[in-house]
Amino acid sequence: MDWGTKALIVAAVVAAVLLAVAASVFVRLVRTRRDLRRAGLPTGPRWVFWGAVAYFLLPVDLLPDPVYLDDIGVLLLALRVLHGAAGERRLTLTRRPGGSGHGGQTDAGDYAP
Numbered sequence: 537m538d539w540g541t542k543a544l545i546v547a548a549v550v551a552a553v554l555l556a557v558a559a560s561v562f563v564r565l566v567r568t569r570r571d572l573r574r575a576g577l578p579t580g581p582r583w584v585f586w587g588a589v590a591y592f593l594l595p596v597d598l599l600p601d602p603v604y605l606d607d608i609g610v611l612l613l614a615l616r617v618l619h620g621a622a623g624e625r626r627l628t629l630t631r632r633p634g635g636s637g638h639g640g641q642t643d644a645g646d647y648a649p
Contacts, residue, residue: 554604561611562592568618580621588614 565588572579579585591597591610598606 551604554608558592558604558607558611561608561615562589565589565611565615565618568615572618572622577622580617584614584617 565585569579569585588610592607
């Protein structure tokens with residue numbers, strides 16, 4: 537086996553691994569959005585989720601398709617926005633408006649069932 541064939545095999549393996557990582561992040565993004573919606577929590581701006589899905593599926597990329605690093609980055613950014621929207625919602629639910637004399641602390645009676 538000559539050097540060119542070995543390089544081609546290594547490149548194909550790296551591309552396959554990157555595709556698997558991108559696909560797993562994509563599945564995680566979809567599941568996270570679904571779980572947040574089922575829980576009644578905000579999922580952030582819709583365009584972030586759908587933009588990430590479109591960027592992952594459409595053939596137009598910043599980097600050529602054998603290199604899925606840009607796809608992975610966009611999906612991770614969208615996942616971070618979804619988690620951030622849920623985190624902001626949790627913060628607003630745990631804080632009492634107008635100060636409660638607890639120093640920002642809440643008691644067990646403040647949480648909805």
